[in-house]
Amino acid sequence: MKQITEQQKRKDDTSNQLIRKQDIILIGAVLFLGLIVFIVMQITKTEGSKVKIFIDNVEYKTLDLNIDMTEKVELDNGEWNLFEIKDGKVDMLDASCPDKICVNHKDIHYNTEDITCLPNKVVLKITGGEENEVDAVAN
C-alpha cells in the first residue's frame, strides 16, 4: 500500500514538471497576441488636434492643443489633477490620487490616446478637430 502511494507521488511529480511544452506555447500565444494588437494600434494612430477632459464620465471641457496652457481640475470631493498643454502635447503634471499612474504617464498627442486617472475618474482624451466641431454644432 505504501509503495503504491510512493509510486503515485513520483508520477505526480513528473507530471508536475515545472515548465511544459504547453506552457511555452501559451507564452508564445499571449506574446504574439500582444504584438498583433500593438502593430494594429501603431498603424491606425493619427495626430490629434484637441483634448477633451472628462470627469466621472461627463465631458467637462475641450481644449485646443495648439494653445499652451496649464490647468488644474478640482473635483467636488477635494481631489485634483494638474495638467499642461505644451507643443501640441498634453501631460499630467501632478494629481492628488494615491497611485500617480496618470502623472507618470507619458505625454499624449495621438488621436484617441488618453491619460486616465482611475482613482479621481478624470480622463484626458485626444480627439481630432473636425469631429469636435460637429459635436459642438450638435450641442
Added chain:
Amino acid sequence: MKSKKVATYGLLVALAFILSYIESLIQIPFAVPGIKLGLANLVVITALYSMGAKEAFVLSLIRILLVGFTFGNPSTMMFSLGGGLLSWALMSIFKWSKLFSIVGVSIIGGVSHNIGQILVAIFVVDNINLFYYLPFLLVSGVVTGTLIGILGAMIVKRIRNILR
C-alpha cells in the same frame, strides 16, 4: 480537521494581505494602469494547488475585500474584483484541463488579472481606449505570471503535504 482548515485560511489570508501591502509599496517604473506584480496571486495559486478551487476563490475574495477596505476605495476594489474573479476562473479551468503546469496556470492568472481589471475600468470610466494598454498588460502578465508560477511551484511542493 476543521480547525486545521480554519487555521490554514487565516494563515493564507494574512499572507495575501501582507503581500498586497508590500506590492502597494513597490512603484513600477513603466506605469500602466492594471500592471501589477501579482504577489498576492502567489497565495491564491498556492491555495488552488494545495487546497482546491473553492478554497482559492474564498481566499481571493476575502483578500480583495480586506485590502479594498484597508488601502483602497470602492473603485479600486471593483478593479481588483474584476481582475481577481477572472483570474481565479481561468486559473481553475486551466488547472482542471491538466494541460499546463503551475507556471502556465500562473501565467494565465497574471494575464487575466490584468485584463479583468482593464475590462472593469473600461466599464466604470466608460473609456474603450483603455483597451490600448492591452499589449503591455499581456506582456507584463506573462513575465510576472512566470515568476509567480515558479515561486508557487516551490511553495506548493513544500507545503502540500502539510495542508492536506
